Amino acid sequence: LMKYSLSLHSQYLENYLWTNYSPEVSSKAYLMSICCMVNEKFRENVPAWETFKKRPEHFPFFFKRILEALLVENESEYSLHEQTVLLLFLDHCFNSLEVDLIRGQVQQLISLPMWMALQPNRLEQELKKTPKLRKFWNLIKKNDAKMDEESRMQAYRERRFLSQLIQKFISVLKSIPVSGPISMDKVHYCERFIELMLDLEALLPTRRWFNTVLDDSHLVVHCYLSSLAKREKEGHLFCQLLDMLKFYTGFEINDQTGNALTENEMTTIHYDRITSLQRAAFAHFPELYDFALSNVAAVDTRDALVKLFGPLSSNVLHQVASYLCLLPPLAEGEDTSHEKEFLLELLVSRHERRISQIQQLNQMPLYPTEKIIWDENIVPTEYYSGEGCLALPKLNLQFLTLHDYLLRNFNLFRLESTYEIRQDIEDSVSRMKPWLSEYGGVVFGGWARMAQPIVSFTVVEVAKPNIGENWPMRVRADVTINLNVRDSIKDEWEGLRKHDVCFLITVRPMQPYGTRFDRRQPFVEQTGLVYVRGCEIQGMLDEKGRVIEEGPEPKPRLKGDCRTYRVFLDPNQYQQDMTNTIQNGAEDVYETFNIIMRRKPKENNFKALLETIRNLMNTDCVVPDWLHDIILGYGDPSSAHYSKMPNQIATLDFNDTFLSIDHLKASFPGYNVKVTVDNPDLHVPPFRITFPMMGGKGTKRKEDGNEENTEEAKTLIVEPHVIPNRGPYPYNQPKRNTIQFTHTQIEAIRAGMQPGLTMVVGPPGTGKTDVAVQIISNLYHNFPEQRTLIVTHSNQALNQLFEKIMALDIDERHLLRLGHGEEELETEKDFSRYGRVNYVLARRLELLREVGRLQESLGVPGDVSYTCETAGHFFLYQVMSRWEEYISKVKVKGGKTPGVADVSGFFPFHQYFANAPQPVFKGKSYEEDMEIAEGCFRHIKKIFTQLEEFRAFELLRSGLDRSKYLLVKEAKIIAMTCTHAALKRRDLVELGFKYDNILMEESAQILEIETFIPLLLQNPQDGFSRLKRWIMIGDHHQLPPVIKNMAFQKYSNMEQSLFTRFVRVGVPTVDLDAQGRARASLCNLYNWRYKNLGNLPHVQLLPEFRTANAGFLYDFQLINVEDFNGVGESEPNPYFYQNLGEAEYVVAVFMYMCLLGYPADRISILTTYNGQKHLIRDVINQRCGNNPLIGWPNKVT
Template structure:
């Protein structure tokens, strides 16, 4: 390869070839890198041999100077150099790259790309790359144009990724040229480019997908004329890649649906084709995509093609007898089958062939699976077995997904059982081997779903009694068959009772007593096999099929009830169930999935139970590993016995002195496990804590907190490590260095220590030095109770786990007790320690008859009409609604219903309140109502009270039409779904709905549920400003301390409030009594006050009414003049002219006092504050608020108290886990087997970030990040979109408004000067500032997912400094980033650059985008970090959140060329393209809070080219400013 005039290189050459090159090309110098001794040489040719191997540890850099000198000598003499090695891939290219870089004075990056373009296969090893980078840094003052990318299994140079992109771009250009026609040659070239012998190049696939070849080229042109195997597989592969990344997978399918039918049929045909075993990896992709279709049935064109394949004609593949067994006594389904067969027979031959292909597909696929399993067993785990195993696992995953939703399960399950696939799997040797562990778990999951407790035809959940009845029926039929077919051989079988014969061992033993022929006849008689199979199936297979049919299965409730809630060490480190955070998307795992549909409510709860437990266990694993690593267990020897000591310390972990079981109670009636197991744990708090707060943390542990007890064995041997290689004792410093290196995060956790046991426990109490329990209320005085630093904690262990441990101990005949061997106790933060409470709640729901509203049940499971719960369809909608103060005036009513004709009553008041009749709803009840689009408006009920302070509590917001529709829907019965884009007033709407329901239905109770305490507090702060009596507000849970009000809305706060109000009201009674000069202690209690009102005051009022009719001066005859004058004097709240309306208002005021007092009488009878708080919760509170977590934790307590509610309003619904959304529906017991819930209002935004899931496997594979709100949106539930925002400038709005239908700004955004005036000191109000790889260095990743970018971090902090120099308030500035690593780096740089300066101060927040969701600020600085790969920023929801946090200014730092290429981000990047990519500022414009108009100052624009220039500019200005300040 000729790379320049002087330099050539190649792989190894024969002597004759080299001679030819020398003669033809004029070679004068040869560099030999082959390490071959005594190579042949030519006369007159200068030689240089580099004796080096192609290894990463080889030091090639020591030859660089020698080689460069040699090449320079050739250049100076007009000669030519040939460099060669064995393959021309690593050694010779390395020397060629260095030579070209040095002699041509170009960068390492440029030199590599130049040579790579000529010879694409070059690939120097990692070690050589590091040495080349070091060499360039030596030449260029510490800078290099190439970096090694960290965070992967193997470091790679950044140019490799650029090379892949370059290739993708080249292909992309070819596609662009050929968009209108299919280039078969190009397709084959691309396919070959990504293909390997037995797989595909995933990195290349990612680039194909990233550059949207599927959308722009492949999909549009795919049809019968253009079809080829390569074409099909390219589409399948890229679809699969898109599905793994959870990007907008089916966009092109929705845009061009006509292509899907043919594409789908092609996939089915390819799956049934025979081929080489090595090609099974292609079928894995095909099955995977078919499974993705199964998970995406909300897409209409996918549903139309996928669901019909699972039609009833599938049953034609089984025998008539098997069909008869399936149909049973169900005449309807039998008729439906016969009708389908009749319709099939009427089709033409061509139509029959096509229909037959579809309804035979799954049967053929099942048979193929069984054949491949057979091949696997017969070939003794050859290399081809790997492909078979992967294929079978993928098929099992697919079958599980078919079985787990009724739409596809109904007829498939019958086929699955008839194929005997499960029996064959159970009998295979694979299921017992280590390599088949995952296979075994998948088979177990398939067995679970194939026997699910559901009526497959009607989709009805079976009760325990129905399951029992069905089981007895099966055994009865089996016994009858035995009597008929094998009377003598199986005499014992049909004479025994059911419970004696329905287990695996008994069935196997009895069936083994008959011949294979007799057993086959028996099973054919039962319809378990057909006649053809009688001679083909082996005896063990027949027995296994019979066992699977007849054995008793543990019911679903018992399976969950028998599970320990605390994870043990086996589950914590089971990497197949709980993988470490390295999900690639190709894994096949035995995990539950949360998708669109569920079989029953039990299925729904069990899936959520399992996944919630696994996700919690993953978090527990991380904390245990981190804690134990910090504690540094070391193996020491004492009296020749080894033990583990701890040389480090952790805030979350302490060494245990002793542990023991102190109480084991007998099982309850009907249970097998102890009713309670208690233990005592002793530990000592270290006395060398530098911070007393750390000690307080351990003493702040309370009842019901969860801790983990661990038995750990060290692997770091102190005696061995105290000596060096020579056997000499090392110093303490050297020992500590060894110790810290051993426990560094780079090392494998299990190389450091062995975790023998982990058991969870719940804290019951502490024990004092006298052996007495210390109750919670005594903790404030605990110094006198505790024995110095020694602590004794009494804990409650999991009874299920204890029983398992006991059985294991007895069976293994082991003397040691794990409960006395713990040596570490680990505590967790309370906010992350609620998993046990949530799991207990789900288990409680499984053990109770869950009754959800009838109008919700089908929708929750994903079936039926998605609009069935909407108020227009529910059948109980109110045609007339009282809107109270929702509308400001008549004009507001007209504006709010632009598509309706509005009719006002003649006596209508201009300012309302208004009651509106919707004639479209009235039509359902009144046939005489003709105009369905009109609405009738009349005066709403108004309070006779004319108090001025009530006017201050009226609504002042002019709601938009979409907001009015949301409020209207929320007032109607049924489900209301409101999608609120950023800044559209979601909280205001929620508050108005609550207010209207509060006034319209005073007997109903409202439950408010949010994800965060912050959202709950925001809602409460607005509620108390409206016309709601604060005594009816109650807030449960923690977080109330952040509420910016003087009121205390907690339980005990409400008790104190009630007591205080009672005293105030009794004081008013005393004033009234004194003003009337009446004797008596009527103010003594609520009871005496009631007598006073009834006997004396009511009589006075009735007398006044009579006299006022005859009197011309009613004020004189008014009996409560003194009370009125006191009110007028103190509060100035009445009009100056006294009339009967005012008198009535005063009387109502007095009546309200006594009415209120009557409600506090119960508190006089209940002396205990706990009882009083529970009374207020269940009887007095009308609006009860809590977080979803609190609802999950306290469900049992609330139900036991008899808590009831009629309406639920959920804020932040799209951020709440599916199960945490569901639990609040069931915080009350059903009444007469029905749920009293009338309304469910869900407010959220599925276009922003979903619930946070720590483990990416559960997040992506199990779809655990999907909220119930998002699932409802996918199902097509009617949605109200809010379409007016009032938060941000119009020009910033366009960055995310494309994601929401018709989103525009409210008038105040367009008219308010705050939004009209440009940001002082900036040319633009928003910009994307391009930050390319600085000196070849962009993103770095020092540990997995901990991405950082030093240039962007410096830029962000420098911009913050610039804003402060301009005068912007620090609290109005927030710095956001997309990765935790970058947030840490920005904080560190801020500390170094600004921490010592009082002038700069601190930004409002430095946080990640995820953490800042739900918050906003005026000016946002955003760092995107990534420069090599878009990563999870490709999820447009994260970008929507990031773009919508700023009100007035948004400045984004990132690598524009990278994000510009991402198809998902195109709408955003196209807006950024309208602005320059360099930061543009005005030098002489300052910020002022009083700026309301554009500045008239002539401004000098400055363009910032890079971070170094900007930092110099800002630092210089700062010094000048400080100097000027000092001089003044």
């Protein structure tokens, strides 16, 4: 691997291998070298095909040579190890269909003509099923007849390639013995081959015709009966891969149309298979007469089928199979060449009843058990090198159906969280030091903060199953522990909340008292760990044995150290364990637990997220039609761009986006700007812009007048308009945007305001957040009836968004923040649910006081400012009537304008506005004063409008009801993190939460599935999704989602965010291209990664960007630190890397900067290892942490 890696970094492939490649020099060594380098590029996750795209002329010949090499029978030419490398290369090709060069070659292998390899009667059967295919088939035959001999032979070779490869694999598989020594090269070849088959089956373009060929070869049956599948140790991974392949060969999808099959359609297919078997039996096999006349449910189980077909001879079984077009017919008097075991398995596996995918999923326990946690093929160790293959699903560019999409993500997320659980269990249990006591029990020699020995455990309730289910509705148990520990740790245990997940563990150590724990030895054998089961806290019990309910009241203080928790167990797991105990006499797991372990709440939300995904798969999740194919990776990637949307909006109000008419003109280079008013003094924002309609439906083209069309297509009609006066007080003036956006930022804002999918790629410092906030503001003003959901990866990003939203003209009663991050907001205002409820209640009292003041000023008796309802009557009968009377006196009658003095003279609310800046009326012109009077009335009307909105809060008494009302009715802009959305989806849907637009920040850092879930936080209306816009802002060149385990990260490609996948598929993006954060020389370090990233003018002009940094010769430098006291990098614990010399050096640089006058809170120290982070913090603590002149930097992370 090291050699490959070095060759890769020295660009051996680019600068030597491919540059000099031609058919003349194509030797075996040359071929293998190129394949190894491409495989290595894929292993390291770097683009592999760029070199080939630059010089594509020899690629077809090279690919042909690979295919020939893969079919070589003689191992002296290409050993199996070498062929495995070639198989892996071929697999990478099939997984790179987005590359035109690769697709051109691979297409020949997997298109309809590959059905040539089917046996003739099976081919006939398939063409009968889909009549239009026969037309294509005849066309293929006609074209073949026109080819010359050599081309035809080449075409035949390509079409039969995969079926010949399958036959070759079966011969390798059959050469493996049941016991005795075994060639691991053969095993690896078989594993990689199944991986290739899996990848072909899991992609619609490759599966479409290949699935029939695979079915016709009976590969899965051959594999299940093979010796390798029976070898427990060597065949373990092979069997796991085989189970996945079996699952995908029977996947619920129509191979031709790509539509997902419903439960009813799957049942119909199953019944058709059984009845065609019964018809064959009735017509030709009198010995199967009973079978032919039985009902389907009586004969479609495995046991029933084996009982019926088991007694028949091999020849009869072969004849049954040939009637079903599974095998070629036998000639007269000829015996079958197949073994009876194979023929029986072929018929049984094809006709047995299958459990539906959704049923399998619903019966699956959500918590991992010890069998999965320590299975290296499913949950590999941290340092997976990328050489072997694993029994894990992959996230590539395309998925078969939404069910497949959710299922792959479900499995990967489940296993990825299992890996973290394994680390936590190993850490806690090893700290507790379980040893074997003299009496044969367990004694704990240590202690752990996150785990406690269990005093007693009892199952207290097993509820009856729901109708149609065979597992209990719920299972509850009581766990008692003794908290004889420090108060701070006791508080943590007592602070366990409802829905927190804990793990129940059984250990039976064999090590005597005092044995040291060795982290480098296998964990399970050392600690004697036997069982792991998950549970969910319902609550702690009080002295009377009742669950202490969570609420605003403080929890009661309990006496003593014993604490009992009521927990929910997983009903599916409980059912499996009990069945195992009763049927197989296994011990009862639930009587053995001796440790309970908790986890950090922040990292412990896996169960809620898995439940959310499972619920999504059980509902008919409706993704908007315009997004469906893009999410699955098919169709035209630009089909959801606003220019192709049928409901594109022609005229948009850009509100305060533009600072001036010149800014507007600069923002649309290449367009003619036509202003509707001629007076230049009126060319002031805000502007409404009418765009020429692009590419959507309904555009007509003249045949001759092209010139006129293009001229028209490049003209913007700009209409300046005045925001109506909102009242005489200074706070009535709207807040305005002050940022002069660049033309690409304006394009991003325009795209975000239009319906459809908008993707904005924002390099560091290009104003991503400003663009996001402006889009939110413009949507809020253009579509006041719509609601926008903001989703980010981190609470910090939400806080930045909120702080900027506050600076724009958005009424804060329409803002709401869900989740736990609001306490970090650097504003005095609280945007959480209860914070908003308190704001509304306080605002209600404030407005009612204003109503009281208005009542006094008008001299109306009574207590009208008591409730919102009385205030509403007051507005209707007293305020509105006075205003209507006033308007009738001062309006223009019969073309005659009243005098300026009348506007002020008849105004009924002078006394109320006495506290506004005077004079309220300017007395210069009728129009101006009339607008001021209208503004004053708008101010009054707004008070009563808000009170009408707040009226529900008088009727709803509890804080919970009020907060729900706020979420569902009042808030227009709702923000949450993606994790919160995933955890709370069920609650939000039950409340009837609705939204029209989604804006996602940091979307390149969010896991694929966590990006998808926010699309489905609402129930569809009449079978359609309400969603109109999806705006994703991110940067796929920066941090991908954090996946701790290398295998999931690289092999399963779990670190690919949905944003990155869309970019790879070719969804159009707006690339922001001007940064204003770093000086130009620093920007040059990374701007090669982006499309034309430049600098904003202030980076070139301001002195802090142009002058040198005091005390530093260079803007950036790399420093090599020699070994300190003879020690370089050290590893005190496995994978915990430290380097003391470098830590001392970096802290010395920090102190030097502080002494030069750099403020410490403007300096951050970043490192790549956790171990080094802790070491740097220790060094700062020792050297300068307590020094008032220096102190601590802003962040060490």
